Amino acid sequence: MKKSMIVAGVMSGTSADGIDVAVVRIASSQRLTLKLIAHDAFPYPAALRRKVLAAMNAQSIATAELARLNWRLGLAYAEAVGATVKKHRIKLELVGCHGQTLYHQAKAEVYAGYTFACTWQLGEAAAIAAAVGAPVVSNFRPADMVAGGQGAPLVPMLDYLLFFHAKRGRVLQNIGGIANLTAIPAGKNVDDVVAFDTGPGNMVIDALTAELFGKKFDRNGAIAARGAVLTQVLEWALRDRYFEQKPPRTAGREQYGREYAARFLKECRKHTRNPADAVATATALTAASIAESYARFARRRMAGAPVDYIVSGGGARNATLMAMLAQRLGPMGCKVKTIDEFGMPAAAKEAAAFALLAWMTWHHLPGNVPSATGAKRPVILGQVSYAS
Numbered sequence: 001m002k003k004s005m006i007v008a009g010v011m012s013g014t015s016a017d018g019i020d021v022a023v024v025r026i027a028s029s030q031r032l033t034l035k036l037i038a039h040d041a042f043p044y045p046a047a048l049r050r051k052v053l054a055a056m057n058a059q060s061i062a063t064a065e066l067a068r069l070n071w072r073l074g075l076a077y078a079e080a081v082g083a084t085v086k087k088h089r090i091k092l093e094l095v096g097c098h099g100q101t102l103y104h105q106a107k108a109e110v111y112a113g114y115t116f117a118c119t120w121q122l123g124e125a126a127a128i129a130a131a132v133g134a135p136v137v138s139n140f141r142p143a144d145m146v147a148g149g150q151g152a153p154l155v156p157m158l159d160y161l162l163f164f165h166a167k168r169g170r171v172l173q174n175i176g177g178i179a180n181l182t183a184i185p186a187g188k189n190v191d192d193v194v195a196f197d198t199g200p201g202n203m204v205i206d207a208l209t210a211e212l213f214g215k216k217f218d219r220n221g222a223i224a225a226r227g228a229v230l231t232q233v234l235e236w237a238l239r240d241r242y243f244e245q246k247p248p249r250t251a252g253r254e255q256y257g258r259e260y261a262a263r264f265l266k267e268c269r270k271h272t273r274n275p276a277d278a279v280a281t282a283t284a285l286t287a288a289s290i291a292e293s294y295a296r297f298a299r300r301r302m303a304g305a306p307v308d309y310i311v312s313g314g315g316a317r318n319a320t321l322m323a324m325l326a327q328r329l330g331p332m333g334c335k336v337k338t339i340d341e342f343g344m345p346a347a348a349k350e351a352a353a354f355a356l357l358a359w360m361t362w363h364h365l366p367g368n369v370p371s372a373t374g375a376k377r378p379v380i381l382g383q384v385s386y387a388s
Contacts, residue, residue, distance in 0.1 A: 006094075007094045008095045009350075009355030010080065010095065010123075015206060042080040070124050078130075082132055092132060094135055095128060101120070102120050103118070103119065104120075119145060138383060140382045148376040153195045154368060154381070160369070162344065165186060167306075171302075171334065180195065186303070194297065198289055198290045199242060207257075207258060208279050212275035220318060222320075225280075243293070265278055299332060306335070307332075
């Protein structure tokens with residue numbers, strides 16, 4: 001095992017708004033350590049984003065379209081990694097690329113006479129490896145799923161490595177398109193970690209902001225701050241069966257994508273003519289579903305220790321959402337913070353996680369946390385594409 005390695009992680013979230021690249025140094029002398037060296041974000045070109053969103057929402061789509069999108073995403077990832085290493089003058093040894101999720105079905109369903117779960121992330125890894133001159137680990141989720149897991153969340157391994165504390169409980173709450181948490185009880189080992197998707201993150205907020213205001217997202221929560229939360233709509237939304245499911249559980253566009261946002265907006269319009277109220281209510285749904293998920297499925301595990309509730313992802317930059325979270329989580333003994341306060345930029349964490357998972361795969365180490373995904377056993381994740 002090499003003592004130190006420079007690894008890039010590449011992440012595109014369910015919001016499908018672009019690419020995050022995090023370059024880390026991973027060392028493994030007496031204990032495993034990870035240090036962030038560089039981080040850059042690259043928005044998808046408008047034409048590419050339109051293609052991604054159309055494919056995500058398509059009831060049917062041509063095979064040629066999917067093949068071209070897979071390669072086009074691989075080239076976009078290669079450009080993003082190449083730009084990052086050139087800017088920061090870094091020599092990469094390995095890349096971990098999550099890819100763009102087009103479909104994630106965590107629960108087994110019948111298809112063509114067979115019952116199974118499945119997932120699909122696009123982004124041709126061979127194109128990345130050839131362009132950057134380093135091996136690429138990709139397709140991380142299937143190995144966990146064939147071991148009985150849901151293929152998500154996979155970030156808890158990084159969460160535990162960076163945030164374990166002997167005396168304080170730590171909850172790592174990522175708010176991307178979908179929101180997910182990792183709860184790390186004070187002084188416990190990785191087998192005691194629980195992690196799951198709490199529900200919608202920015203996905204519904206972004207959809208309503210685009211529909212009603214023609215903007216990609218509600219910058220700093222300014223629109224939500226002008227609106228009023230519609231209590232009846234919030235109560236209606238929180239009756240969604242998803243919130244009753246016990247972990248492990250995952251969510252995606254299949255639950256909270258375009259069709260759900262349209263239903264949500266229809267409910268809002270029964271009670272208001274002010275479009276800002278709809279955005280405020282969607283923001284409250286994210287905060288309430290996070291707080292209720294923590295209360296139901298994670299709080300008891302923290303055993304009364306003080307809890308740092310550490311938020312990352314795009315939601316960490318939404319002041320209105322952060323204030324709503326603090327209001328709901330404070331009475332439960334949680335101190336809400338952003339991950340930036342711990343030396344990891346909010347937008348870099350998930351990309352850094354896939355750098356770590358790539359390193360673990362390269363060294364033939366399991367990267368999933370079965371208590372988080374529901375897998376029957378730890379497994380080595382991903383597939384390796386070598387640089388030609």
